[in-house]
Amino acid sequence: MNYLAYDVGGSSVKYALVDSAGNLRDKGSFKTPKTLTDFYREVIRVKESLQAAEKVGGAGFSMPGAVNNDTGIIGGSSAIDYIHDFPIRQALSERLGMTVVMENDANCAALGEAWTGAGRDFTDLAYLVIGTGVGGALVQDKKVIHGSHQHGGEFGYMVMNDDYEILSNVGSTGGLCRQLAALRNVPEDTYDGRMVYDLREQGDADAVRLIDKMYEYLARAVYNIQYMYDPEAIIFGGAISTRPDFIPAIAERLQKILDKVEVARIKPKLLPCQHGNDANLLGAVVGLMA
DSSP states (O other), X not given: OEEEXXXXXXXXXXXXXXXXXXXXXXXXXXXXOSSHHHHHHHHHHHHHHHHTTSOEEEEEEEXXXXXXXXXXXXXXXXXXXXXXXXXXXXXXXXXHTSOEEEEEHHHHHHHHHHHHSTTTTOSSEEEEEESSSEEEEEEETTEEOOOTTSOTTOGGGOBOSTTOOBHHHHSSHHXXXXXXXXXXXXXXXXXXXXXXXXXHHTTXXXXXXXXXXHHHHHHXXXXXXXXXXXXXXXXXXXXXXXXXXXXXXXXXXXHHHHHHOTTOOOOOOEEEOSSTTHHHHHHHTGGGGO
């Protein structure tokens, strides 16, 4: 059986057909529409073009915001204001003429990795995606723990120091860039992650210090997640997770914590994600196979 997957983002919507073994094909994308009407039209267009020669068993949507598949409503806020606060799952199901499931984008990435990626050999996982901020998900028995307010796994909200700075601001590449821009009194979008790392290689003291603190805060978060939830593995997503020095740097600082906290005997297993951007497409359809 094939399933139609959509990964809805602020700038583009990716799509693909996913089979029951987790293989993707007919991948494509379109620019995120500015209105709900145009969004429906594009989603239907993709469905009609891909379903012409295939039997499709349903559609899964990876969405931003506080996604509640049971009610069909997306709470919170995102860069796409028209998807919130009404039963959009039911509306999509009616227009597509098939079963529709939807899930938060970070949760989808975690489910995709748990299905056929870095987490395929584990049942209980924590997933952190490092980007503009820090997103995340908790997976138990291959299912997402949503929490009573759809905020399960929102690790970016964790308070990390006495200044009440949260992990999204001090443990992400986006936060890294914003902090350096503030120190230099330049526009917030002056730097990207690669530029900050290049500055570190050149010996820039601010870049060295900020990257070191980012690793320190991520190590603290990993330690706390391990002893709060006790997952079999903690998986990192986001572009920075592909750096060969990223996980070793966190592991080094994590070991320092473990050396100082004598009662802590569990060493978290840290892994990079395997599917990259495809994880969201894979995770989007997991609910259709339950």
